[in-house]
Structures are given as C-alpha cells and as structure tokens.
Amino acid sequence: xxxxxxxxxxxxxxxxxxxxxxxxxxxxxxxxxxxxxxxxxxxxxxxxxxxxxxxxxxxxxxxxxxxxxxxxxxxxxxxxxxxxxxxxxxxxxxxxxxxxxxxxxxxxxxxxxxxxxxxxxxxxxxxxxxxxxxxxxxxxxxxxxxxxxxxxxxxxxxxxxxxxxxxxxxxxxxxxxxxxxxxxxxxxxxxxxxxxxxxxxxxxxxxxxxxxxxxxxxxxxxxxxxxxxxxxxxxxxxxxxxxxxxxxxxxxxxxxxxxxxxxxxxxxxxxxxxxxxxxxxxxxxxxxxxxxxxxxxxxxxxxxxxxxxxxxxxxxxxxxxxxxxxxxxxxxxxxxxxxxxxxxxxxxxxxxxxxxxxxxxxxxxxxxxxxxxxxxxxxxxxxxxxxxxxxxxxxx
Amino acid sequence: xxxxxxxxxxxxxxxxxxxxxxxxxxxxxxxxxxxxxxxxxxxxxxxxxxxxxxxxxxxxxxxxxxxxxxxxxxxxxxxxxxxxxxxxxxxxxxxxxxxxxxxxxxxxxxxxxxxxxxxxxxxxxxxxxxxxxxxxxxxxxxxxxxxxxxxxxxxxxxxxxxxxxxxxxxxxxxxxxxxxxxxxxxxxxxxxxxxxxxxxxxxxxxxxxxxxxxxxxxxxxxxxxxxxxxxxxxxxxxxxxxxxxxxxxxxxxxxxxxxxxxxxxxxxxxxxxxxxxxxxxxxxxxxxxxxxxxxxxxxxxxxxxxxxxxxxxxxxxxxxxxxxxxxxxxxxxxxxxxxxxxxxxxxxxxxxxxxxxxxxxxxxxxxxxxxxxxxxxxxxxxxxxxxxxxxxxxxxxxxxxxxxxxxxxxxxxxxxxxxxxxxxxxxxxxxxxxxxxxxxxxxxxxxxxxxxxxxxxxxxxxxxxxxxxxxxxxxxxx
Numbered sequence: 001x002x003x004x005x006x007x008x009x010x011x012x013x014x015x016x017x018x019x020x021x022x023x024x025x026x027x028x029x030x031x032x033x034x035x036x037x038x039x040x041x042x043x044x045x046x047x048x049x050x051x052x053x054x055x056x057x058x059x060x061x062x063x064x065x066x067x068x069x070x071x072x073x074x075x076x077x078x079x080x081x082x083x084x085x086x087x088x089x090x091x092x093x094x095x096x097x098x099x100x101x102x103x104x105x106x107x108x109x110x111x112x113x114x115x116x117x118x119x120x121x122x123x124x125x126x127x128x129x130x131x132x133x134x135x136x137x138x139x140x141x142x143x144x145x146x147x148x149x150x151x152x153x154x155x156x157x158x159x160x161x162x163x164x165x166x167x168x169x170x171x172x173x174x175x176x177x178x179x180x181x182x183x184x185x186x187x188x189x190x191x192x193x194x195x196x197x198x199x200x201x202x203x204x205x206x207x208x209x210x211x212x213x214x215x216x217x218x219x220x221x222x223x224x225x226x227x228x229x230x231x232x233x234x235x236x237x238x239x240x241x242x243x244x245x246x247x248x249x250x251x252x253x254x255x256x257x258x259x260x261x262x263x264x265x266x267x268x269x270x271x272x273x274x275x276x277x278x279x280x281x282x283x284x285x286x287x288x289x290x291x292x293x294x295x296x297x298x299x300x301x302x303x304x305x306x307x308x309x310x311x312x313x314x315x316x317x318x319x320x321x322x323x324x325x326x327x328x329x330x331x332x333x334x335x336x337x338x339x340x341x342x343x344x345x346x347x348x349x350x351x352x353x354x355x356x357x358x359x360x361x362x363x364x365x366x367x368x369x370x371x372x373x374x375x376x377x378x379x380x381x382x383x384x385x386x387x388x389x390x391x392x393x394x395x396x
Numbered sequence: 397x398x399x400x401x402x403x404x405x406x407x408x409x410x411x412x413x414x415x416x417x418x419x420x421x422x423x424x425x426x427x428x429x430x431x432x433x434x435x436x437x438x439x440x441x442x443x444x445x446x447x448x449x450x451x452x453x454x455x456x457x458x459x460x461x462x463x464x465x466x467x468x469x470x471x472x473x474x475x476x477x478x479x480x481x482x483x484x485x486x487x488x489x490x491x492x493x494x495x496x497x498x499x500x501x502x503x504x505x506x507x508x509x510x511x512x513x514x515x516x517x518x519x520x521x522x523x524x525x526x527x528x529x530x531x532x533x534x535x536x537x538x539x540x541x542x543x544x545x546x547x548x549x550x551x552x553x554x555x556x557x558x559x560x561x562x563x564x565x566x567x568x569x570x571x572x573x574x575x576x577x578x579x580x581x582x583x584x585x586x587x588x589x590x591x592x593x594x595x596x597x598x599x600x601x602x603x604x605x606x607x608x609x610x611x612x613x614x615x616x617x618x619x620x621x622x623x624x625x626x627x628x629x630x631x632x633x634x635x636x637x638x639x640x641x642x643x644x645x646x647x648x649x650x651x652x653x654x655x656x657x658x659x660x661x662x663x664x665x666x667x668x669x670x671x672x673x674x675x676x677x678x679x680x681x682x683x684x685x686x687x688x689x690x691x692x693x694x695x696x697x698x699x700x701x702x703x704x705x706x707x708x709x710x711x712x713x714x715x716x717x718x719x720x721x722x723x724x725x726x727x728x729x730x731x732x733x734x735x736x737x738x739x740x741x742x743x744x745x746x747x748x749x750x751x752x753x754x755x756x757x758x759x760x761x762x763x764x765x766x767x768x769x770x771x772x773x774x775x776x777x778x779x780x781x782x783x784x785x786x787x788x789x790x791x792x793x794x795x796x797x798x799x800x801x802x803x804x805x806x807x808x809x810x811x812x813x814x815x816x817x818x819x820x821x822x823x824x825x826x827x828x829x830x831x832x833x834x835x836x837x838x839x840x841x842x843x844x845x846x847x848x849x850x851x852x853x854x855x856x857x858x859x860x861x862x863x864x865x866x867x868x869x870x871x872x873x874x
C-alpha cells in the first residue's frame with residue numbers, strides 16, 4: 001500500500017484511477033482448505049470442553065475450533081497478534097463470530113490442544129487474559145455492544161468500559177457451561193440501539209432522564225426546525241420565536257417536558273438539543289428476550305430495572321444487579337429454559353421475588369399498546385408485592 | 397461493477413495470489429518495535445486512573461490493548477505515520493474525562509465521506525480538541541466484511557497496517573451490523589485510505605445513513621450442519637447486486653438484510669433485519685433410530701455437550717425432547733422415535749438436543765420475514781413472517797424481484813426516517829401483501845384480529861358505496 005501524505009491518491013485529480021462498487025472480498029478465498037472441502041457436508045458437532053468445538057463431516061474429516069472472547073474494540077497490534085497465532089497453528093486463517101469472539105480452526109486434536117494452551121497463556125501486562133477460551137453451550141459468551149463514551153455522540157453511558165466490568169463479574173459463566181441454557185447479554189449506550197439489544201436475555205441500555213436543553217442561539221442556523229418538530233414521536237416539540245439576551249429575535253423550539261420520554265431523537269436530528277447529563281443519564285436493564293425460534297417464539301426483552309446510576313469505571317450497581325438476575329435464573333430455571341421462558345413459567349411476580357429486584361411504577365407500560373401488557377385475569381401468585389398493594393388499599 | 401476477476405485475490409490455493417508482502421506498509425523491525433519490559437514501564441501522557449482500573453480483572457482489557465498500540469505508535473514516530481501519533485493516548489485521556497464528567501466528549505455528527513459515495517464514513521470530532529489535539533477528528537470508516545467473517549492473515553495484516561498508518565490503529569471487530577470498522581481517521585486521510593482499500597486490499601466501504609446497510613450472515617454451510625440456505629453466497633450476491641443502493645443513500649432510512657441458515661438465528665435476523673432471510677425445510681426430519689437409542693442410553697451427550705458443566709442427571713428423552721416440543725408432534729415408545737412432520741413447526745429443539753440422531757430435511761429453501769428494527773422511533777419490532785418458503789438459486793432472481801417491489805413501495809410511501817416495519821404498521825399488513833402480490837395466510841398472525849374494524853374495500857361490497865339518500869328516505873322517512 002502507499003506511503004506519504006496522500007499516497008497513490010491524487011487530490012488534484014480525485015477521480016483518476018478510482019475504483020468503486022467492488023463490494024467485499026469474496027468469502028471463498030478466506031476459507032481454510034478443510035472448510036472448502038467440507039462446505040455443506042457437515043454431519044454433526046460436539047462441544048469437547050468449554051470453548052472447543054469439533055465438527056464432523058460426511059467426508060470423515062473433523063475440524064476443531066477454539067473460541068476466544070474478545071473486546072469489540074481492538075487495536076492493530078491485537079489483530080496482528082491474532083494473525084501470528086493463526087499463522088502458527090491455522091495456516092493463516094481465522095474468523096470472528098457475530099458476538100465478537102475469535103475462532104481459530106485446526107484440523108487435528110493435537111493442534112487444538114497446543115493452540116488452546118498457547119491462547120490461555122497470553123496475558124496483557126495489566127494482568128487480563130488476552131484470549132480467554134470459552135463462550136460455548138450453556139454459557140455467557142461475548143457481550144455485543146456499541147461505542148459509548150469511546151466514540152459516540154449520543155450515548156447515555158459508556159459501552160466498552162461498562163462491558164469490560166460486566167464481563168469480569170460474569171467470567172466464570174464464560175468459562176463454564178453450567179447455566180440452564182445459553183444466556184446472551186447485550187449492551188447499547190442509547191435508545192438508538194445500534195447494538196439492537198431488544199431481544200437479549202439480559203440487555204443493558206444507556207438511558208437519558210432529562211429533556212433536551214435548547215440552544216436557541218444556533219438552533220435555527222444549524223437545524224431545520226420542521227425536522228426537529230417532526231422528530232419527536234410524542235409531538236412534544238413546537239416551534240417558537242424567542243428573544244435572545246442581546247435582544248435579537250430568533251426561531252427556535254420548545255419542549256413540552258412532561259411529555260418527553262428522553263429518546264433523544266430530536267438530538268439525532270439537531271445538535272442544538274443536547275440531552276446528556278451527568279446525573280440524569282444511567283443504565284436500564286431489560287431481561288427475558290431471545291432471538292432463537294427454539295421451543296418458544298423469539299421475544300422482546302422487558303424492562304426490569306428502570307435506571308441505575310453511571311458509576312465509572314466499574315459500574316458496581318449494574319454489575320451487582322446483573323449477577324443477581326443471572327444467579328436467580330441459574331438456581332431456579334429448568335434445563336433448556338431461557339431466561340424469558342423461566343420468567344414466564346414462574347410468573348413475572350415470582351421473577352421479581354426471586355431476583356430481589358424492586359418493582360416500581362416505571363415498569364408498568366404507559367406507552368403505545370401498553371394495555372397489551374396489562375393482566376386481565378384473576379390468575380396471579382401472592383408475593384410481598386401483592387400484600388403491599390392489599391395493605392395500601394386498606395384491605396389487609 | 398463487481399470484483400470480477402478478483403475473487404481469488406487473496407486465495408492462498410491459487411497461484412499468484414496477493415500476500416501481505418505485496419501490500420505491507422511497515423517493516424518487521426517497525427512492527428516488533430517494543431519489548432514486554434518497555435510496555436510494563438510505559439506511561440501514556442495523560443493521567444488516567446479510572447480507565448487504568450479497567451486493566452484489572454480476567455476479561456481482555458481494552459485499555460491494556462490501546463496502551464500497547466499507543467507505545468507502538470510512539471516508537472514508530474510521527475515520521476512513520478500519517479494519522480496523529482498520539483491519538484491512542486488522547487483517546488484514553490478523553491475517555492478519562494468522560495469518566496469524570498459522565499458525559500460524552502464527541503461532538504454531534506458531521507457530514508463527511510469519499511467522492512461519489514453517500515455512506516460508509518461517519519464524521520466524528522472531539523469537543524475537547526485543545527486538551528486532546530490528536531483526536532480532533534476521529535472519523536469512522538465502515539469496511540465491508542467478507543461473508544461470515546473468515547479472513548486470511550495476509551488480508552488482515554494489510555488492514556491492520558493501513559488502519560495504523562493512516563488512521564488510529566483502532567478497529568471494531570466488528571461493528572454491530574457486521575462491518576470491519578476503522579475508528580479514528582482525520583479528514584484528509586479518508587480518500588487515501590479508500591484508494592488503498594479498493595486498489596490494494598480489494599475491498600469496498602460498507603453502508604451508513606439512509607441506504608442498504610452492509611448485509612451479514614451466519615457461518616452457514618462453512619461449518620454448520622443446520623444451514624439450509626447458502627448464507628455466505630446469498631449475502632455476497634445480494635451485496636454485489638445492490639452496490640449502488642449500499643453506497644448512495646436514496647432510501648427513507650436504513651434497510652438491513654440478514655441471512656440466517658436455520659431457525660436458531662445466530663445472526664439475529666428476526667430482531668434486526670428489515671428483510672430477514674431464514675433457511676428452513678419442508679420435508680421430514682431425518683432420523684437415525686440407532687443414534688436416538690445411543691442418546692437414550694447415555695452414550696452421547698445431549699445438545700452436543702452444551703450442558704456438561706452441571707450434573708443434570710441422566711438424559712430423559714421424554715422430558716427433554718418429547719414434552720418440550722412446541723407442537724407436541726413427537727413420541728417415543730422406548731424403541732422408536734416418531735415425528736409427525738406435518739405438525740412440526742421446525743423450532744430446531746429436538747435437532748439441537750440430538751444432532752447425531754436428527755438432521756434437518758433435505759428439501760430446503762428460505763422463509764422471508766420483514767420489518768424488524770430497534771426502538772427508535774415507534775418502538776422495537778420483530779420481523780413478520782410473510783413468505784413461508786421459497787426455493788431460490790444463484791443469482792437469486794426471485795428474491796431480487798421481491799426486494800425491488802418492497803423498495804419501490806417504501807421509497808414511494810415511506811416518510812423520512814421511517815423503517816419498513818413502521819410503514820407496514822402505518823398502512824397495514826394487507827397493503828404490504830398487495831405490494832408483494834401475495835394472498836394472506838393464517839401463518840402471518842399469532843391470532844386473528846379481535847376487533848372487527850375491517851377496512852372493507854368498496855369493490856368487494858355488492859353495489860359499491862355510492863347510494864342515494866333520497867331513495868333511502870323513501871323507505872325510511874326522517
């Protein structure tokens with residue numbers, strides 16, 4: 001590749017030798033030969049131990065895969081170390097999973113063992129593992145996440161730091177396959193959810209709690225007011241004329257604050273309506289979603305904790321609450337039962353009892369289609385929450 | 397269009413393939429330019445006690461990783477880099493500031509890109525540029541990943557070199573949608589990066605903004621016995637066919653394709669894709685009765701050993717398979733496993749539990765579901781089952797015809813920032829079916845509507861809607 005400020009690119013002549021619309025590299029050239037030979041011929045697989053898979057082909061060939069957990073944000077140095085390992089053991093091939101894990105594929109058990117030993121021996125100078133092996137079967141594998149304070153303009157929390165903290169407290173569940181089913185944790189640092197966490201067993205979601213501030217001085221200059229008004233899903237933004245301190249009259253907007261649910265869509269459309277706030281922002285926890293069609297339908301995650309404070313760098317409240325949910329689930333759920341299936345079987349009242357999470361009005365839906373979530377039956381279980389209501393109503 | 401003739405650019409099985417040596421930027425000495433001891437001693441230029449705390453604990457530390465990149469850059473020196481040498485250090489400095497302020501220090505957006513494209517690059521600027529000048533601009537490039545994210549190290553090392561030389565040396569492997577992502581390039585380096593990506597690495601940018609986002613797929617037939625469609629190939633073909641839609645935003649909002657080989661949905665198409673392609677079968681589950689007995693006898697671990705970390709007791713086929721079947725279409729008499737395939741809803745549970753005894757059918761095709769999205773704006777939606785089964789073969793013309801119908805309608809009727817799923821809600825599923833020219837079926841709903849507010853069409857009501865009030869009054873005086 002080129003060197004120098006502009007390299008082969010000629011800024012005076014930008015269209016010269018330009019190549020466009022070539023798409024991604026063709027996938028086939030990236031496959032190890034054993035994968036090419038057995039493409040579409042796989043018979044079955046076994047998980048030999050946490051993090052190690054064996055796939056058996058109808059050709060009689062077997063491939064061994066060692067899966068390692070990785071942060072999503074990695075450096076060129078990290079990628080080169082992965083390349084060194086792949087060159088040493090895997091003939092120069094390697095792959096990533098959709099949950100940020102790296103998979104090293106080899107064609108014999110001996111190579112697999114040597115590879116695994118090598119991977120587990122590598123540590124950062126700060127003490128953490130570089131390539132922890134695990135994340136298969138009934139475990140917690142990589143937390144998919146977004147950019148957070150590292151690299152995003154709309155977040156209500158950090159992503160990479162929070163995820164590292166949560167991974168540390170869930171590490172045993174990554175290394176072992178002792179849960180009732182797989183458990184997927186995902187993290188998005190604002191409602192835009194570029195991480196799409198809305199169908200995860202446990203979802204961590206950055207959330208704002210203060211309505212936007214209006215930067216009257218620039219709003220009309222940098223934003224299209226009709227677009228800002230239209231951006232609000234609740235119709236809570238209206239156009240106004242305001243007088244600045246120096247007496248100039250400008251066009252701007254005002255927010256009906258009581259109707260704001262802090263989605264930040266106005267800010268996405270217009271930089272003059274920032275929401276971020278040290279005290280207002282925090283992390284909501286949603287639980288019980290899944291994407292697989294196995295046994296039960298895919299389902300959305302439900303809000304079980306409306307907000308926890310931002311507590312960098314370790315987010316102890318978030319970590320503690322996640323562990324609380326995972327432990328209650330691990331103890332009580334049946335084999336093959338995903339977290340959401342467990343909550344539905346025991347009833348959400350039992351879920352809140354067994355996890356010890358407080359149930360407050362925030363968890364009652366009051367947005368569109370809220371009524372669909374209201375219980376319209378006399379079938380319920382008695383828990384402390386129920387007694388509290390009976391007492392408050394003067395019935396007990 | 398297309399990378400014709402470049403399908404084997406990096407193919408190590410093909411003579412004359414490109415190697416890292418052909419594209420490398422740095423020498424071996426430059427790459428191995430620091431020792432473990434130096435790294436232990438290395439302090440970045442900012443004091444970052446909170447970020448440093450995240451070096452502890454077992455999970456790989458992103459902070460430790462960035463520090464080694466910082467040291468590597470420092471030893472390379474600015475003379476060997478086009479991106480700012482100290483950007484990794486300033487990034488950690490700004491992160492620390494965010495940990496103190498508990499607010500982001502990245503400014504709002506910024507329209508930026510390469511000539512001729514409207515997507516693939518996302519502008520990013522620091523709002524603390526005086527303190528952290530090396531990250532004043534820290535733009536993102538989305539680079540289209542190969543299907544299911546297999547790589548040769550030759551290609552990966554090339555990516556690492558250019559990311560480090562012209563960018564920040566920081567990447568996402570991968571972005572949520574699937575791209576290989578470079579974080580942190582200054583504006584003037586965008587075109588040189590694009591030039592070398594396309595010329596030397598043979599790769600293009602991915603999608604961003606209101607266009608087709610970079611399609612992605614599961615591992616498919618490459619290493620999975622459940623794959624019923626060729627997810628990699630479908631993903632590649634659809635990506636190549638729709639390059640214009642991917643690079644030049646002309647849509648109301650983003651549009652995502654995701655390809656899952658089976659209903660286990662490893663790539664989460666049902667939750668994330670406006671158009672979800674999911675492999676399925678329409679014949680019978682293949683049963684190896686001897687292997688079933690081996691599972692029952694405890695000779696093979698259930699679910700490929702996925703539950704081996706806890707003692708769940710001996711495998712009980714009745715409790716763990718037969719009783720959990722959602723359509724209750726299976727039975728076991730102690731000797732033979734029977735499946736009433738006509739009643740099977742293909743949830744994959746029995747196959748997941750006994751992969752050596754049960755296999756998906758051989759008469760396979762694709763189910764199409766539409767309309768998934770995250771909450772912004774009108775709330776999260778999952779994809780709706782719309783077309784139950786289609787045979788399809790490369791170049792997947794019957795799928796492309798459907799795509800084109802959907803896009804024509806959405807581009808005509810969709811409002812600014814309205815995802816397909818929201819448009820379907822606003823107009824009703826029935827209108828979407830008219831667009832697709834398909835009839836309704838009970839499989840599209842969980843249950844029939846409970847309100848009778850049917851928007852009957854005039855033409856289906858005998859006599860139409862035009863009536864004469866005077867004629868009416870003759871029979872029914874006021």
